Amino acid sequence: MPKLVDSHVHLDDAAFAIDRGAVIERATLAGVDTMIVPAVDIDSWPRIRALCANHARIHPAFGLHPVFLPHHAPAHVDALSSWLDDGSAVAVGEIGLDFHVAGLDHELQRLYFVRQLQLARERDLPVIVHARGALEEVSLTLRRTGGLRGVVHSFSGSEQQARQLWEMGFHLGIGGPITYERAQRLRRIVAQMPIEFLLLESDAPDQPGAAHRGQRNEPAYVAEVLRCVAALRGEPEADIATATRANARRLFDLDRRSA
Template sequence: MGLHPQLIDAHCHFDDASFDVDRQQALSRAEQAGVTQQIIPAIKAAWWPRIKQLCLDHPGLHPSYGLHPMFLTDHQDEHIDQLSEWLAAEQPVAVGECGLDFYIEDPQPERQQRLFEAQLELAGRYDLPVIIHARRSVEEVINTLRRFPGLRGMLHSYSGSEQQAHRLIEMGFYLSFGGPVTYERAKRLRHLVKSLPLESLLIETDSPDQPDTQHRGERNEPAYLPLILELFSQLRSQPAQEIAAQTRLNTQQLFRLQ
């Protein structure tokens, strides 16, 4: 692919235990691939301290603290107050990963909605962007965001419709894409990557989840981000350099990175 500019993985769970065996090597592989920075979103309160330590140890990694909708059994109501304290004290780059997931067993939609809105309220209070997980819930997420005007953020691993994408972009949100777009059958995702304005797109791996076609069934890692970039380049008939530069700028602007 030739030399490419520096890339930012807009969504990576690099604190995951699956990296405990080779985290330093995985980081080196990422840097060799041009991935110099990563956004590390939290999924539950118990793991905030390890994300904090990871990002202190590696300046290119940026923490985000939140409560993921798929881990409802781990969340306590007092975690929202704790989150407020963490946001005030730690000054992360974002709130999240938060959102709505109506695909999981026993989704408890009312509880998910309460936790999501509490985190959106904190994002507004601390003037931070939100990292949103929306699975089978994009319409509900849009309707919720309408009640919090002025918030900014990203929908990670976007899976909604083109019409919903345009509504989110009009509201000032970015849409992020990763491994799923590399699968031939992902016609709708590929159409979105091809047709949406590049100024509103981010690229991510969601490591260790959602590997691309070349690494199907394996642990995903940030070093594979250039494969997403390459596919964007093919789908949009645009040089990889241009896409890398714009998606990097988008990520820097959203998270106020230096």
């Protein structure tokens, strides 16, 4: 069975409170033996740290998510810098811009995004980026900041936007949406993109694939994303699994952390 990395799963979410252990076991049985858990706000940092401390192959990322803007305060960025001091974080995330959700101040989002990008650059950490309704500005901000690496998770942009990202060395996070036949543009991008910039993800408990529409998503379902990607590219599943696993381990420096 191919070994897979779920590069984006909110395993600390309350949706998993009752059966988190069983969810992890099902993921392992499906071949998903490594997971990256990004934070959304300052309150999520301690529970993610505690969760990851008990599982050698579950790794934390800490950041301030744009959708949770009402929960943030400017001092939280300074707190993030201190929180990263123990070296456990594999990335700064989930950070970014969201111009889709109404009522979220765009200027304030930009402030938090840029400050966290600068922090990631100072710490030499990759970033896990959320870009909904704001991909063009996110790409411009990444280029303007410079000296960064990371992944734009749940990528849903154009071929040109995808190319701009991987030309900057950024990865595309691909999950459940690829399994819907209507996602023709995304499928075309994934079928043709350079494999070295592809990461697999669940974004669980959100964004379930076509086989689980309306249900809670789980990291185990990354195996279904793998099958879909392999079919679209006309390549063996084992080859896609090996390549995307290597991409994730390289981006998040997991080999050093597992040593």
